[in-house]
Amino acid sequence: MNAATANGGNIIEVHGVSKSYGGVQANTDISINVPYGKITGLIGPNGSGKTTLFNSIVGYHPIDEGSIQFEGREISKLRVPQIARLGMLRTFQQTRIYSKMSCMDNMQISVSQRNRPMTDMFKARDKGAIVERAEQLLEFVGLYQKRLLISGDLSFGQQKLLEFAMALMNEPKVLLLDEPTAGINPTLINGLIDRLKRANEEFGVTLFVIEHNMRVIMNLAEQISCLAHGEMLATGTPDELQNDQRVIDAYLGAH
Amino acid sequence: MNKTAHDGKIFAGLIAFGILGPLLFPDYTLQIALMWLMILMASTWDIMGGQAGYNSLGNIFFFGIGMYVSAIAQIGMVYDVAAYTSAFGAIVVEFTDTQYFTGLVLGIILAGIGASALSILFGVTVFGLRGPYFAIGTLGVALAAGELISGWGYVGGGGGISMPVYPGEAGASSKTFYALFFVLAISALGVIRWLLGTQFGLALNAIRDDEDKAEAMGIHTLRYKLIGWSIAAFFMGMAGAIFGNMIGFIEPLEVAFPTTTFGIFMVAMALLGGKGTLWGPVLGAILFHVVKELTWTYLLGWQWVALGLIIVVNIVYFQQGLLGWARDKWPEAFGLKVDTDAGAAAREAAE
Numbered sequence: 030m031n032a033a034t035a036n037g038g039n040i041i042e043v044h045g046v047s048k049s050y051g052g053v054q055a056n057t058d059i060s061i062n063v064p065y066g067k068i069t070g071l072i073g074p075n076g077s078g079k080t081t082l083f084n085s086i087v088g089y090h091p092i093d094e095g096s097i098q099f100e101g102r103e104i105s106k107l108r109v110p111q112i113a114r115l116g117m118l119r120t121f122q123q124t125r126i127y128s129k130m131s132c133m134d135n136m137q138i139s140v141s142q143r144n145r146p147m148t149d150m151f152k153a154r155d156k157g158a159i160v161e162r163a164e165q166l167l168e169f170v171g172l173y174q175k176r177l178l179i180s181g182d183l184s185f186g187q188q189k190l191l192e193f194a195m196a197l198m199n200e201p202k203v204l205l206l207d208e209p210t211a212g213i214n215p216t217l218i219n220g221l222i223d224r225l226k227r228a229n230e231e232f233g234v235t236l237f238v239i240e241h242n243m244r245v246i247m248n249l250a251e252q253i254s255c256l257a258h259g260e261m262l263a264t265g266t267p268d269e270l271q272n273d274q275r276v277i278d279a280y281l282g283a284h
Numbered sequence: 285m286n287k288t289a290h291d292g293k294i295f296a297g298l299i300a301f302g303i304l305g306p307l308l309f310p311d312y313t314l315q316i317a318l319m320w321l322m323i324l325m326a327s328t329w330d331i332m333g334g335q336a337g338y339n340s341l342g343n344i345f346f347f348g349i350g351m352y353v354s355a356i357a358q359i360g361m362v363y364d365v366a367a368y369t370s371a372f373g374a375i376v377v378e379f380t381d382t383q384y385f386t387g388l389v390l391g392i393i394l395a396g397i398g399a400s401a402l403s404i405l406f407g408v409t410v411f412g413l414r415g416p417y418f419a420i421g422t423l424g425v426a427l428a429a430g431e432l433i434s435g436w437g438y439v440g441g442g443g444g445i446s447m448p449v450y451p452g453e454a455g456a457s458s459k460t461f462y463a464l465f466f467v468l469a470i471s472a473l474g475v476i477r478w479l480l481g482t483q484f485g486l487a488l489n490a491i492r493d494d495e496d497k498a499e500a501m502g503i504h505t506l507r508y509k510l511i512g513w514s515i516a517a518f519f520m521g522m523a524g525a526i527f528g529n530m531i532g533f534i535e536p537l538e539v540a541f542p543t544t545t546f547g548i549f550m551v552a553m554a555l556l557g558g559k560g561t562l563w564g565p566v567l568g569a570i571l572f573h574v575v576k577e578l579t580w581t582y583l584l585g586w587q588w589v590a591l592g593l594i595i596v597v598n599i600v601y602f603q604q605g606l607l608g609w610a611r612d613k614w615p616e617a618f619g620l621k622v623d624t625d626a627g628a629a630a631r632e633a634a635e
Contacts (some may be wrong), residue, residue: 032411069437109500110499110500110505113500113502113504120496125494125497129492129493130489134486134489138489138490138503140496152483153481153483154483177621199502267380278362
């Protein structure tokens with residue numbers, strides 16, 4: 030991994046980012062690094078600015094101050110589709126899929142747009158390597174049996190799995206997951222954690238995960254950062270954070 | 285898959301009707317020619333309106349642009365356009381057969397190219413709008429074009445232009461224009477059918493379902509929208525050129541940019557048949573055209589009421605259109621799969 034060593038081993042480097050909505054300061058002077066090939070967690074109480082930070086990173090809105098680098102390249106001025114084509118994708122807290130199309134169609138249109146020649150848009154659908162890859166990934170998330178159904182008819186949990194499979198279809202270098210287990214049946218959560226870990230290990234996708242479920246994030250991430258009131262509170266291993274008095278106070282509302 | 289065979293049968297049926305129709309009912313040649321125009325309008329509208337969810341009310345703009353581009357090209361080939369139009373028909377230019385037909389072919393092709401080019405120019409601006417704002421924005425473009433051309437002396441302003449006169453005997457022109465509309469409509473359907481079978485078709489559907497998601501996945505959404513619209517504009521421009529030549533006299537408000545008739549009809553027809561399907565707009569156009577011609581003949585005075593009634597019933601009770609309604613009722617017949625394990629989602633929710 031040349032790129033990995035070139036940038037101190039970090040795929041995303043956020044330096045001093047601030048973002049306000051009118052009078053509300055959502056993020057203040059946030060700095061965070063996401064190392065290559067690892068799973069990094071982001072926690073914090075409701076309204077602490079986690080999703081705002083995600084939105085800033087993927088180019089959803091301009092930031093007020095600071096710099097965001099992806100593989101050593103400044104991306105804070107780029108827009109969402111450009112950043113997505115570089116290889117950084119996000120999934121949404123409220124699952125977003127193409128609800129009137131079948132699962133297979135959802136997968137086919139999610140192929141990577143990186144370095145894709147324009148003539149590819151006129152290639153026949155339902156043919157070739159794309160179909161094979163789509164079926165493999167649907168199998169991977171356990172939706173193969175449902176592949177021909179209209180995706181909007183799936184249950185919420187299944188839609189989340191489909192969105193995850195669509196993201197993998199895009200062959201991202203890094204995937205930002207906004208609460209992947211929210212709204213999912215607790216009995217299915219273990220399977221999801223397993224799949225996230227396998228995506229990280231087998232497909233080499235770096236993961237950056239917002240998660241409220243402490244059990245999940247402590248299991249998953251190697252390094253966790255905690256936000257509170259739009260500011261970076263602490264960063265460390267799961268064990269360090271669990272025993273950090275400031276983090277405990279933030280979650281118990283001592284501020 | 286049997287979808288190809290199924291579509292093939294419908295194409296064969298349409299082509300057979302297109303050839304036999306005017307032979308069996310020569311008196312209705314003009315009506316059937318207009319039916320092909322209606323099919324073309326509804327189907328090309330559906331590329332953006334139905335497949336990509338961008339409901340344009342201004343596609344008639346391309347029709348009028350095509351008409352004027354062809355007029356300028358055809359007249360300009362043999363005469364000075366400004367002098368011709370300022371004489372208000374007092375100058376009769378004699379076209380030889382060769383001049384007329386090369387002019388016609390060239391005019392039609394340039395009309396398609398000109399309309400396509402303008403669609404990209406305007407598309408860059410109006411595709412920044414979404415939902416109702418896009419509809420009103422495109423309507424504004426079409427209305428403004430009519431008014432602007434009314435004030436443009438070079439092309440005769442509101443007074444219009446007399447098109448070159450068709451050479452040969454009186455009956456021959458209707459056969460030629462019929463053939464042109466027929467071939468153009470079938471070609472448009474063929475192109476749309478092909479387009480929907482590619483990644484391009486999937487991208488349009490993705491934009492319809494969730495454009496923000498499509499952007500977040502890195503899809504060049506603007507590129508797809510511009511290409512989709514320019515294909516519609518290409519066919520609409522050529523249709524405008526043929527229509528102008530068939531009518532023989534063009535003017536901006538009623539003939540070239542009829543926003544309140546053809547401009548609305550094409551949307552109503554696509555909605556009636558079922559937008560977002562290949563054959564819905566075709567079915568809608570045929571039904572709408574037949575009802576329109578019948579009411580014009582037998583219910584004169586009530587024709588607009590009848591058409592209005594169709595639109596109201598369509599919007600209130602059959603929003604998904606006839607084919608959309610049939611697809612909801614018999615999904616298997618349309619190649620859609622239904623969850624055989626229907627209780628699964630409910631069980632999961634209950635757990």
